[in-house]
Amino acid sequence: MNDVVTTPVIAELRDRIARLEGGRARGAEVLPFGLKAIDRVLPGGGLALGCLHEVAGGGNGAIDGAAAALFAAGIAARTKGKVLWCITRQDLFAPAIAHVGLGSNRVIYVEAGDEKSVLACFEEGLRHGGLGAVVAEIARLSMTSSRRLQLAAEGSGTIGIAVRRWRRQTEAADFGQPTASVTRWCVSALPSSPLPVPGVGRARWQLELIRCRAGESADFEVEACDDKGRLALPSDVVYGSPQKEIGRRRASA
Template sequence: MPPDPRPTLQDLRTRIRQIETGGGPPQRVLPFGLPVIDHHLPGGGLPLGAVHEVSDGDVGPSHIAAATLFVAGIVARASGPVLWCLRMPDLYAPALAQVGLEPDRVIYGEAPDERMLPLLIEEGLRHRSLAVVVGELSRLPMVASRRLQIAAEQSGVTAVLLRRRPQSATAEFSQPTASLTRWRVTALPSTSPLVTGPVPGIGRPRWRVELVRCRSGKVGEWELEGCDATGRLCLPAQMAHRPAARDGQAGTGPSYAERRVG
């Protein structure tokens, strides 16, 4: 039986992306290494040289920590130096190192106020020697997001915007932006305690990861175990390798890397 000559949906997405980028080669991507996620993304991974947003799924330190570590895991799997733009020097470097982002790769850029952050991020995106620019923003107007997307496309440097959620501005996260993807990460009760690991007796973190926007892809939602020492996510062990644990066995302690402020 001859093969079906009709193009697949992924072929059509690739052609559309080539048209959007002027007919050049397919965009470089950074796979998560999990087919359940990568199949939702154009090209089978997170597009590089583009803007992506990550926000916490709820108000609270554990959710902020989960979103921060999700971003750090992405950055850890990219090669090269990283510029992390923030308002306050409250990142906990040992926690970032536990998900694979070593301190010697990170350059910190502190802005005097929220209005200067987009300018600092945009300036960082123009430096082609950087692999990723991370920007912590509570507000992201459409015009500013378009400027960042253009800068990322021109330099090939990826921007990951960590949208820290003020309690008084939750509506801000429903506003449209020019980012290619938008993620939401919520902390869940951790897995059963580990016998060995970075902190014995504390289970691996578990997150609900939602892809709520994906240009040329499709949205999705997954319950995953948090980033390991190489920045990689994985399916919960009872889902991937064995039957679900009996009720009451799952641990509820905090993640070993949830602490953000030293």
């Protein structure tokens, strides 16, 4: 029996069908976190480029919301090229964004009057094709809008990050509605890493991967992004806390 030959035209048609069905195009690149604990649960070993991803704070407070924004900035910092950041509120703290590796020389801020305008800028930025990442702060994201954003991202290969922010508690319920996003994350602030001397250690986050297309949900305790946008595992998570180690020694004794 003769093998079926797949022509470039057929391969392109298959990829188009996969995109229309909400799937990721074959051979799409990924952006690894550089942590095996996270990368191994993500299809392809990292965040899919040319796709839409969602990030939200684990709670309704400003601290978790800031952590979510910094998590998104850390991802964008590890891409190449300019980053378009679409906002409706003038409360994004640029020095904090720069602290996780996304300097002001790389960011183009777009202030829109309402969420409809933000979504329009978000989609246009993804279709541009010359940006490293596009980030947009939005409260509501419908299935129709997310599909348009996903298709725009797939067409250009640019990663899109929707940072979900709410002005009121009733809007938070929208985060539970289905969208076309490839992954959905919740970020919650934790007590900072302990230091052997008085002071404040590196911030910690609880990352919850609550949705991953073609993957499973998971949660991770990590140290916040450094000045290169990279996460790290806390030493007491990697090696075990000193208290646990003492307990193991006493038990073995």
